[in-house]
Amino acid sequence: AQSVTQLDSQVPVFEEAPVELRCNYSSSVSVYLFWYVQYPNQGLQLLLKYLSGSTLVESINGFEAEFNKSQTSFHLRKPSVHISDTAEYFCAVSKRGGSQGNLIFGKGTKLSVKP
């Protein structure tokens, strides 16, 4: 079975500071990795995903995540955050070749960006 650990439940940062949201996963098989963002009172939106190939993946709004197989991690980073990045961030995994319901979420990290 797969599991996802998001090490920080809350991350407060000041605007324009860098941020890293940590995600570790556990799986005995190969997985796909996702970061979803949930803004207040909204549904989840895909931020980025790792399927294969280059271990560094980027989103259109400046976030990036790096897949590290040896450390079973998929940390999310942004060099300079904005107030508008305040949201809940969920790391998720799905098993390669698994069933369509098999998307396992971490508990989430609340990013609070202060002016």
Add this chain to the structure above:
Amino acid sequence: DTEVTQTPKHLVMGMTNKKSLKCEQHMGHRAMYWYKQKAKKPPELMFVYSYEKLSINESVPSRFSPECPNSSLLNLHLHALQPEDSALYLCASSQDPGRTSYEQYFGPGTRLTVT
């Protein structure tokens, strides 16, 4: 159109009421999902429909009854709910039920309060 819509946005119902939540997507996706999300928690999978057939039921109580009338619509019928069923109900869809590499697209959710 990459949107999943959900109605109503908010719903307050008594424990003896019968109500329905509606979800719609026009992306041609053949997998559709219902999730339940409590405050400050990740989404919990309830049901998965694959090609309009129920493929996964995560041991959800029978007071929740899903229905997929066609490939674009997903309903969740509610009857005799309990106050602990109050939550955000999220609908999602993905392109191919057989491929876990495809991301799920989430609707904005229905905020349900059971009184």
